[in-house]
Amino acid sequence: MITTITLNAAIDQVYELDCLAVGNTNRVVNKRQQGGGKGVNVARVITALGGHACVSGFVGGLNGEKIEMLLKEEKLHAEFVHIAQESRICLTVINKQTGEMTELLEQGPTIQAKEWQQMLTWIEKQAEQSVYFVLSGSLPKGLPAKTYATIIERLKKKGIRVVLDTSAEALIEGVQAIPYAIKPNEEELAQLLGKVIESEQDLIQAGERLRALGIEHICFSLGAKGALFINEFGVFRVDAPKIEVVNTVGSGDSFLGGLTYKLAQGATYSEAYKWAVACGSANASEKDIAKVHLHVVEDFVQKLKITKIK
Ligand SMILES: Nc1ncnc2c1ncn2[C@@H]1O[C@H](COP(=O)(O)OP(=O)(O)O)[C@@H](O)[C@H]1O
Numbered sequence: 001m002i003t004t005i006t007l008n009a010a011i012d013q014v015y016e017l018d019c020l021a022v023g024n025t026n027r028v029v030n031k032r033q034q035g036g037g038k039g040v041n042v043a044r045v046i047t048a049l050g051g052h053a054c055v056s057g058f059v060g061g062l063n064g065e066k067i068e069m070l071l072k073e074e075k076l077h078a079e080f081v082h083i084a085q086e087s088r089i090c091l092t093v094i095n096k097q098t099g100e101m102t103e104l105l106e107q108g109p110t111i112q113a114k115e116w117q118q119m120l121t122w123i124e125k126q127a128e129q130s131v132y133f134v135l136s137g138s139l140p141k142g143l144p145a146k147t148y149a150t151i152i153e154r155l156k157k158k159g160i161r162v163v164l165d166t167s168a169e170a171l172i173e174g175v176q177a178i179p180y181a182i183k184p185n186e187e188e189l190a191q192l193l194g195k196v197i198e199s200e201q202d203l204i205q206a207g208e209r210l211r212a213l214g215i216e217h218i219c220f221s222l223g224a225k226g227a228l229f230i231n232e233f234g235v236f237r238v239d240a241p242k243i244e245v246v247n248t249v250g251s252g253d254s255f256l257g258g259l260t261y262k263l264a265q266g267a268t269y270s271e272a273y274k275w276a277v278a279c280g281s282a283n284a285s286e287k288d289i290a291k292v293h294l295h296v297v298e299d300f301v302q303k304l305k306i307t308k309i310k
């Protein structure tokens, strides 16, 4: 069983427009809603690949009820902690003319101290039946930047492998607790290092420094370029397949779903890295968020190559 924690769960809403004119009236031609937030998406991918995932995190208000209802419809197993404030909506606006995607992410609710305690209690209980935990997404207000670090420290004491995918201060603090794997994209890596990475050499150096802390799998996802991986055996590159891009929202989460599913299955790291890139790209070629199809992923995996570059 893989448990994913989404402390700032969301309704992921997509608006498709023929054309987006900022400062003008725009008509929406198509609207879709899904239960979302990063960990929810990761669990959806794990389930689509054939794995067992349990979703948790905080949900509240009518939006929270809707998230739970949407996940139930999908038959995703969820055990959320219910909070007083309203869960957020994350909106993606797709401009059909240019293919551009604009994301508007609400900050979300403020978590109360007793709600956080309930979450910690749930995590302690869940740790008895879960070998991997995935901690994903931004932190809601009311929780300190050390929140993920606190969870990682507790789970590591129980021998559980923790995968972390977050941003800003939560990532900086979380890395100090030495999770099993991390997956920053280029923007998150710049936040972590305090500077923009300009060359592959800089990327490798940054990865090796993070690896030296003791993190087993450093995965830098690089959008259309694929990903770079650093582990105890060296530095590896997997180029993404060439695809017709439809919606890249959720590609990072799908990448993480593929990676964690394969690592938890006991696959080799080479297989797991190829499945990660394949799932990210399979997501980018679909309209819906993190609804990958196994046959598409398997087809990409067959075609992908992993290259040892150092
Ligand atoms: N334009 C694209 N073409 C092909 N694959 C893509 C594209 N964008 C993303 N991907 C796939 O999704 C993975 C994660 O994408 P990335 O944009 O790095 O993550 P995030 O969504 O976290 O920003 C990439 O490693 C790649 O496999």
Ligand SMILES: O=P(O)(O)OC[C@H]1O[C@](O)(COP(=O)(O)O)[C@@H](O)[C@@H]1O
Pocket: 008, 010, 012, 036, 037, 038, 039, 041, 090, 091, 105, 136, 137, 138, 139, 167, 248, 249, 250, 251, 252, 253, 254, 289
């Ligand atoms: O928790 P955050 O960082 O605010 O991000 C939330 C958003 O990230 C997503 O999970 C997409 O993330 P990725 O594109 O990085 O995979 C959306 O579904 C969601 O709305």
